[in-house]
Amino acid sequence: MKLEKTLKDIKEMKIQGAISIALAAVEALEDLIKNSKAKGKKEFLSEIESAAEQLIQTRPTAVALPNAVNQYIAEIRRLNGDIESIKKAAFAIGKSLVLKNMVATQKIAENGAKLIKNNQTVLVHCHSGTVTAILRQAKLEGKRFKVICTETRPWHQGFVSAKQISELGIETELIVDSAAMQVMNEVDLVLTGADAVTSDKKLINKIGTSQIALIAKGHKVPMYAAAQKLKFTDKKSSQIVLEERDVNEILEGKKLPKVNVRNVVFDVTALNMLKGIITEDGILR
Structure with missing residues (x-):
């Protein structure tokens, strides 16, 4: 069934x-x-x-x-x-x-594509079908740009993004998550998806999003999250359960009997760390 x-x-x-x-x-x-x-x-x-x-x-x-x-x-x-x-x-x-x-x-794709200019480099984190739709739309509009994907451990969702984006005919690179700081001086724009946008003005998204936001802000690189209104909630970020998954996803068969291992899946980013949220109604700044 x-x-x-x-x-x-x-x-x-x-x-x-x-x-x-x-x-x-x-x-x-x-x-x-x-x-x-x-x-x-x-x-x-x-x-x-x-x-x-x-x-x-x-x-x-x-x-x-x-x-x-x-x-x-x-x-x-x-x-x-x-x-x-x-x-x-x-x-x-x-x-x-x-x-x-x-x-x-x-509509989000059309709104987000306006942010992408010719010869820019866009960094994306994790895998978001909505972000991929934005990149597809920008490509259809004839824009030439490069995309850098973070690998996004432990499930490597960045591999999914890299494959899909490269198949659109867009120049694509894949980096390890910890290389975000090193490559940020090459980046013009950061795009992520969203798992939740809360009433206390927080973005909940894949672990690593908050670190990338800090890095982007430090380099004065604009960062946007793409979110359908379906992802907005009246709840505060403290009321959202931040999922933790099986630690074997990280350990991959290795044994650390005396170590407390945690597989934290999501983090919280204040919206004032971002340039805006791309929605079907426009860009909320």
Whole structure:
């Protein structure tokens, strides 16, 4: 069943990127709706809400996941009529949410591409489908530029970014995370994605983002985060659970029996360290 596979794939990092995870969750719910045997609205809602809670628990930090799922559930709760018409309408709502996100991402791409000039070097951290969309749009507009990708340990999401960006015909380099300081004097612009933008004006994103922000600010290099409105939350940064994953992702089979190893996945950056947030409504500064 698609739900079980999606739960497994999100937990095992086979699906990466906050928006990709959120959309995968919506698609899993669509599949559940399509194959539901529920005979009434109460039973149907119980089935969908149970699946939604399981999906939300897979990644506690990225707010796009609960925001998308909760928005979907809220729309379904408002439906009335016989069970078959409710299922049909619920399925259509899911398709509408996916389409709405595609439109938002394209608008962000267009807004972000305006920041990229000819012959610039752009540094990107981790893997963000939204950032890749910005770079794709800039390339389509005929701009010539180079991209430097950080490897992003321990899951090496930077390898994914580097592969995708290079396949767009953009000159691409890959560096180790700790080389960010050394190469920053070559960089004109820094772009990252976002896992959450909080009410106390903080960006939560892949570990290393805050360090890159410090380095960029020290070198007077503008840094922007790309974030759909789906990633904004009323919560404060202190209310967001910062995920820590299995330490074996770092150890890779090595043994350190007397060492306390931590695999911290996300960090928090004050928005005043950035030049702005690129959204579908424009650039928030």
